[in-house]
């Protein structure tokens with residue numbers, strides 16, 4: 001074996017109540033379709049021969065040092081508590097310490113059935129695997145905390161999702177896979193001992209400076225507040241912000257029916273299963289607060305003085321909207337090229353966005369075009385922009401450095417939904433050219449790349465993808 005993954009596992013050392021030992025289930029004919037060399041280097045992994053890597057990242061061969069397991073968790077799905085979820089189609093191989101000193105999980109997603117699969121087949125099909133690969137790596141390049149993609153393998157087996165589709169396995173890398181739902185399950189069971197152990201583990205692993213359950217709650221709040229504001233700043237819609245998809249680390253996790261805005265409208269929803277629009281673009285900050293309240297409720301279960309704990313937790317949660325808004329203001333101020341805060345900023349930003357929504361302006365291209373004289377072209381009625389521009393120019397005053405600030409804050413390239421769908425359709429026919437091209441272009445999202453201008457173009461009427469579907 002030439003592939004070398006320097007495992008250093010900690011989660012597997014926890015008591016067995018937190019997981020089930022579970023080897024991945026072998027597949028028929030694994031074929032490595034993507035491998036992330038840069039990430040491998042960061043993880044201090046020595047890549048092996050292609051065939052060998054296909055075997056390992058498909059789950060056919062458990063690498064030395066791995067202690068494969070499926071994690072237990074619960075969660076609120078669309079507001080309803082589900083008392084038992086868990087890794088139903090994922091297997092944690094173990095952890096490595098990166099060249100940057102950071103500990104990360106290496107997980108196979110789509111690795112077969114586990115004790116938590118319920119009715120599912122434990123598998124994933126190629127579409128969502130490649131979607132997560134491209135979008136999570138794009139998020140990373142945009143500077144947004146996220147899980148990452150180390151490898152993708154086609155299994156050579158079909159999975160059945162109304163029709164037969166090619167099966168695949170994604171190797172996902174995460175700061176950890178601890179979720180709000182990981183705490184919820186032990187709180188709901190009244191298992192205070194496990195809840196306390198989990199709290200200690202999470203603090204040690206992610207927020208060593210935090211003191212006690214309320215210290216952890218505060219740290220998670222701050223990380224999530226920063227994350228959600230960043231999503232908003234690039235027009236990202238997660239799509240399934242259930243508490244089991246909300247990571248304690250503050251990373252974006254579980255890319256399912258996610259998508260980026262093309263035309264800006266605050267109530268945009270892509271997910272086919274989000275019928276009520278619970279996880280619409282503009283609702284994300286409120287949902288993040290709701291999720292934090294669920295974490296607070298779970299953590300309180302281990303506190304002796306419940307009344308005092310409720311009071312403290314309430315205060316921590318209630319501060320979250322203001323913290324998100326503070327980050328949001330900083331980020332959108334940057335998007336307008338403003339260097340210093342001013343009390344009228346909120347009004348100026350909102351006024352632009354209202355006009356964008358009324359004029360079907362493309363979110364990404366409008367902000368990017370603020371660095372040029374052509375932003376008005378993004379509006380069905382360019383005069384609506386002109387009126388706002390006068391106010392903006394007055395506020396900007398001295399133009400020094402404005403263009404550079406705008407270009408540094410506003411990407412030229414995002415993983416547009418129609419390109420992702422085109423990429424998946426091609427890959428199903430074994431054409432990975434667009435997959436490779438998207439990865440290359442999206443690795444430098446803030447650079448003008450005139451030769452790739454087609455990838456910054458919004459969808460034509462025919463290309464619009466109105467709905468995205470879950471990976472299940």
Ligand code: AMP
Pocket residue numbers: 085086087088089090116117118119120121122123124240245254256470471472
């Ligand atoms: P998700 O919507 O992908 O976050 O998944 C929600 C829950 O369903 C998690 O517990 C998953 O492990 C489980 N799940 C999703 N897809 C499958 C599948 N194909 N087989 C078994 N479990 C699944």
Ligand code: MG
Pocket residue numbers: 244245254
């Ligand atoms: Mg999930």
